[in-house]
Amino acid sequence: MPSQARLGLTETQFLIQEQGEVQVWLKSSQKEDQCLCDAAELVVRGQGYGTDDEAAREGERWRDVISRAFARIHLAADFADRKPSGILTTAGEAWMGELFGHPVRGAVPGVTVFEDQQDLRFVSVPAAEGCRRPSEDWNRRVLTQAAQLHDPLAAPERLAFDLYSGSFFQVSADSRLLMLTMAIETLLDPQPRSNVAQAHVNAMIEATETNPDLTPAERSSLRGSLQWLQDESIGQAGRRLARTLEPRKYDGRPPAAFFTRCYEMRSALTHGHVPRPDHREVGLLAASLELFVADLLAGRLLVELPD
Known part of the structure; x- marks a missing residue:
């Protein structure tokens, strides 16, 4: 659940449907006795299905039910299937099961189908996080050179830097890529066609x-x-801007080709392409796009202090 909103239910579990052996309920995924109105993480549990395939189909259906209902009461939910996450292997599940004395399953985003077992527990493994720190010498050289050049940002560059910076605070790669392509668009100056x-x-x-x-x-x-149509397209203007970064390469591609691939991905994300783009490819592109946008915004520092 988003930090600024919670579900308005005071019970610890809410039975959504009960038909014969099939039961579907909503509960906190953090504490058994936590009220739903206090829970930041929820899970939809269902039981009584005869086969894995049936359970998987019903799991997807109930995801849609919850989405529709949340939209109607003006709530949001992140199902986390576009976020980076850790993976608990089968061997890790067995080891933790022995350690804690009850069955353990790795909690993965999306719909999970499993055989019901007494005292089954789900364990989530957080994705690894790192912190990048440029070397002290590089920091000193860049800041000193920037002070000497005193190269002010134009208004579009200032907006682009805000968007570029905002992308670092987005959890999902989808959001980062979209904000970074928005930053590039603010820098474009489409020229008249022939x-x-x-x-x-x-x-x-x-x-x-x-x-x-x-x-x-x-x-x-x-x-x-x-x-x-009197002026060149966004793609043409973007490739022209990208060529100013040659001979550098991004994700192994020349700058213009890299921009084209990123803009194709941006279009797939924003125009409802089905199936959705693979989140791992989006993540790799977004990582390289951070460098691409940063190089565009570095101005004369990119020439004065080459890599």
């Missing part, structure tokens, strides 16, 4: 204006869209 291309666009605008079969609303909408 005279031939502009003349072609103007001809389409004129044809739209003189078409008697179009309604005024359609004519206005099409005219606005066509006028955008």
